Amino acid sequence: MPAFRQVGEKQLPNPVLFMVWSPKRDLIALANKAGELLLHRLANFQRVWSLAPSDNTGKEITSLAWRPDGKILAFSVGDRKLVILCDAEKAEILHMFPVENPVSCMHWVDVLEESSILTSFYNSEDESNLFLPKLPTLPKSYSTTSKIFSEEKSDEIMNLLGDVRLNILVLGGGSGFVELYAYGMYRIATLTGVPGTCRSLCLSSDLKSLSVVTEITATDHGPEITYIQLNTRLLSDCLPEVTRMARKFTHISTLLQYLRMSLTCMCEAWEDILMQMDLRLTKFVQEKNTCTQVQDEFLELLLWGKSSPELQALLMNQLTVKGLKKLGQSIESSYSSIQKLVISHLQSGSEALLYHLSEVRGMALWKQKFQPLGLDSTAIEDAITAVGSFTLKANELLQVIDKSMKNFKAFFRWLYVAMLRMSEDHVPPELNKMTQKDIAFVADFLSEHFSENEELFDRKGKYFNVERVGQYLKDEDEDLVSPPNTKGNQWLSFMQKSTHLKESPLLFASYPKKSLHYVKRMMEGAIELCLLKPAEIIGKSVKQSICMPLYALSESSANAPRLFELPSLWNDKKTGMHYVVFTMPEASPCQLYLLRRSTNPDLQVPNSLLAIDLTSILNTSIDDSVEAACYGCLDARFYDDETLTVVLKETGEEESSGHVLAQLPLASALGCEEEFSWDLSLRLDQQPVPPAQGLVLENQWRILENMKAQYVAVNGIRKVACVLSANLRHVRVFEMDVEDEEDEDRPESQDVSTDPEQLEETLPSQGEGVGVEPLAEGEGLDGEQSSGAALELSKETGLSSDTL
Template identity: 75%
Template sequence: MPAFRQVGEKQLPNPVLCMAWSPRRDLIALANTTGELLLHRLACFQRVWSLPPTETTGKEITALAWRPDGKILAFSLGDTKQVVLCGVEKAEILHVFPVENSVTCMHWMEVTDDCSALNSFFNSEDESNFFLSKLPSLPKSLKFLFLFYSEDKSDEIMNLLGEVRLNILVLGGDNGFVELYAYGMYKIATLTGVSGSCCSLSLSNDLKSLSIITEIMSAEDKPEICYVQMDTGLLSDCLPEVTRMARKFTHISTVLQYLHLSLTCMCEAWEDILMQMDLRLTKFVQEKNTSTQVQDEFLELLLWGQSRSPHLSILCVLSKGLKKLGQSIESSYSSIQKLVISHLQSGCEALLYHLSEVKGMSLWKQKFEPLGLDSTAIEGAITAVGSFSLKANELLQVIDKSMKNFKAFFRWLYVAMLRMCEEHVPPELNKMTQKDIAFVADFLSEHFSANEELFDRKGKYFNVERVGQYLKDEDEDLVSPPNINGNQWLKFLQESKHLKESPLLFPSYPQKSLHFVKRMMENVIEQCLQKPAEIIGKSVKQAAFLPLYTVPESSNTPRLFDMPSLWNDKKAKMHYVVFNMPHISPCKLYLLRKETDPNRSVPNNVISIALSRLFDRANDDAAQSHGYNCLDARFYDDEMLTVVLQGAEENNSKRILAQLPLTSALSCEAPFNWKTNLRLDQQSSSIPCQGLVLGNQLRELESMKAQFVAVNGIRKVACVLSTNLRHIRVFEMDVEDEEEEGADSQNATAGQDVLHNTMTSEGQGEESVEAGGDPVDNEENGLTKSNERLDSKEDLELT
């Protein structure tokens, strides 16, 4: 009689490379070979959404990790070397950041140390909401804003921090690449001294150590699996300070991304229509065969009300949409003006507030100097933000002047066009004072003089439109910088030596665009944020290096599923590593224990579990005839191991899903003296061995060539994957005895009925795919209510 209830089974069209259960909900994330990310619910293995790959992000997902609260899913892309944070509820991309190396493994942990200093910090932070207004939402009407932008995304970006308690995303990759990101966004440490390629890693919840499984080349030129423990004592000793610093820097990172999105919105508002005037004038000057200047011909039209140039007449005739053009330009200018006032200025205020707080922290040298906070670098970042704010104000003045100029110019030109075409001129447009005429004349004299140098540089003769030059992401100087002659304040500054050199005044860059100053500000802030990551990274030292075994050449196990498997025991503050050595002892499973505190050692830190004694207490000879090999093993919880077993004999190919209790194995007191000059596989004969009796904690996997397993002990579920990576079965692992009475053929149906009763809010039919995925096929699920919020289902929350 099976101990586990099968609740779902599916044949997938594409092989699965990664699978990970949510820590809080009955959801499992899958990544396949096409680069598609899928989210499935336990019930009937129903698909919730799919996120297809894009050319900009990448198509090669190499690792998955859930944030501890289950609201955000992180995945890495090998072809573009990026890490993406995805909102689980709507399948929308919230944040993307590049990495130097391809990520091969990741782990997202949450700090659980309940020290009094940290608790007092949790109660006092964060006070920014009392002083800063909420950043305005980004416009919903603009198109092509940002690759990953959606209508309600601005609030999601600002909520990436989640809870106040510190959580850290740990990334591992090739060539010893290991980085730690606070809240999944701010790089808090870049580790050095790790050798080989990372296969698995786990940061302890007390932040005292980081355990890494690496693959290096041995002296025999063979791949060698090693266990490495890194001492992260600085993070643990300065936990309140690290948390406060990381939270502030993550606030700064989110505000920088908000400013980037706001500036992208401004560029979208400034459309090609604003360039049409320049392009039309350039085309006109190239086609006309007269020697007069465009400026002269427009002035003649202004003075006499008509032009003798047939080319200008043709230009006006072709400009039937002139009135609409003027309205579009005015509307675009107004949109940019609102974005500058409400978004850029609000973002600058938030940046200045957070950076000022960080500067205050840096002056508390006793607490924050060991973490690498440099008050001089932070002061430079504050100055850069001030310069960006000045440039935004300069843009406002240019927009205000341009709106007045274009409004007067188009009004006059529209009336002149109607008169030249002998059409009726509305009375309200026919009134033009001498002051208006002088204003248009000054505008024509300043903006309509042809410039040959401008043609060589930009492909046109004119630069009538002055706002767009501020929004172009170019390193060149402004084509038409603002006229500062007659500015009394600037003149006063130039004449005052002390004020000119005062650090209280932000420098201005009148020749540079808004994009240029923004990039300069981002670079300065990035340098300011990187220094603590370097200092903390250098403080992390290697505490232990234990070579385990060499990989046989015949091994073709996919890297993403390969053992060893790491587990972080929160209660015992212990790192567990489970692995097998099929070329040495095929019917044994090995368990390595290591204290999270590198200064403490564990007696009998390595034991082996005999897989030949699982089902009865028969003699050794009889047990050997029923031996099993372990194909995959994952920690179910602190006291249980979930394994996929295969018969060791040639004529015994059946696969078994089983739960191995570790209590008796961990209580083993037999001594083992590890010889540091030898690998573990070279001294395997002296490792203490324990036998286990399973009872009914197993189930034969019929009609399935099972190979891999993913488990979630909190939700009591397991997902088994076949050797071809396409066949999946889902099980409930902890079921009551009375529910198990009946035939095996009724287990799946009974499981679905129970799930239906506990998930009444779902209904039946398809679920819509948020983030551009394809709708779920009818054969994929039997649930019909769409667009349900995942976090609104009480049955999905951890109780």
């Protein structure tokens, strides 16, 4: 009896391109050709949710990886050159960032090395909470509010940051593109000099080396598969410093996102109705026959209570008493919302940003520790100055809002009374009282805001700029139409007269003619320079340790899915070794190869190569009298440190038969492996290789009946495997290391027929797979399920199409 049993089988509507088991839970993530990301549970392969935003339809996911804690999925969208982090619990996009090249592979690793310095840092990492107030959550009433900052998910930011322990997301792509992102968010290294297109990556958990399998296009023959080991010693030697720097910059990146979202909410709070006054006044000027200035006509109405027929028509027919009242309420509501967002969100976010940047500046001044990582104190000081300028501009906006609210209240109160008199309506006594001071206030407002500007008409299509707040929220490079009047400001006069004070680096530049958006972009650019420098310096420190050409690709494998295709990489944390698993079908079709190399490039450990003979690997378990059959390996994945899960196919047989799922025990074979003298000027398939060793499988195998199996994904911690057919649409799920049940004892929910017609019935109906299927109430992804228990899913709900 096989030592593992089938617990699920399904025919999928779209070909699967990637499948990766969660490192912590019985969940498997799938990406298909329709651009969908799906999450399935082991129990009967039930779907938990699917993520397919409308603007992502038809754009294939090109790589997929789990964060080591199993809480976040990272995937890349090739056409858009975008990497997205998704919450595995609720299928919500938490973060995204652009990359320069399409990503072809990714690997997410936890850093396991401990030290007393790291332990003290882990314990003190939350000190910022003692000095900084908690960031106010953004109101959920705005459509573009980020999910991680909404009122309902105020704690999601810690889910995004993850544990304090450093974890690194490694991305690889074409043209030697390799980048490392701390916590999946902050780029700490941009590597150069990696030849070809990356097909597999593996960063050692001690950060001493990065193994890469690349496909290099040769001129005289087909593409070559090459193994390259890169020395990342700087990351390992400076692990405490890298962890502290990465954590700080991740906080800074998150705060920038918070400020962007706050500003977006402010733009939504500002209503276009505030522009109606400007447009109506412009139309009034264009239509009236007299040459009198608009402000003169309003002043005449203010002082003498008389108005021209044109002004009366404008007020009573176009604006109307009801419209004026609505406009006044709209302006007051809009200004109040913007004011609250500036005070509670922009200012608190800017203060937190200044705090973290100041700490980074202190790190940069500790040159013995942080200078090798590329921290530039000058660039950080420029960033701090830019944040200060942004804070000044936010305060300037507050003053403009405060002044505008007072002006508009007084103006609308007077105009409302004047229009009631025009219509001969009753004027409430409380509104009828207007002092000389009130008249002077309204007269000053009319003189300042109601003057025509021909240049403004050319730029904006209007003569007026009565409303002054909106210009601060425009994402344009042009100067403010009506900058604030600083005449009589004693501090500015004093600063302009003092040469030394004016040039002092301690003072923040104010940019009086620029909008809030413009200053925000300047701040982001200055901070970006701080973030880029370490990535460049660390990337240059990474050097190539060894380059081993393995074999030439055949033309038949050119269109095969890249994730599943051999070779694959494995990082053995116990022994500190990198494994490369590969086959050479043309040179030796019945052999499987394991190349071992130390994760520490500085150690003079010889390269070892193990060849496994698959000729009679199953015959010793079937019948010794049967003629030995030759098996070729289609796919292989490490199940644990000493076991390799493989999909085998008997050579020479029909395409639909002879497919086997097996567990190869490597302990005995690895003890007998020989040192291999490698001529690095030749490919491995061009030189003699060590003799192949045989293995005895006993009961660690199973024939995959009625399935043209091709690929496999495994998780040794959860003891599960998933086999995918060659057409990429038929999957079977297995629990490993358990005895198979008798047919009569098998639950009906798992009695899945292999008949093609019956399998076709399992296809989802049209539209299935384009929304989120949440878990049943009270059940989380952490809930353990027996293999035979079907997951009850609640009614399908849609995912917002503007998630991306």
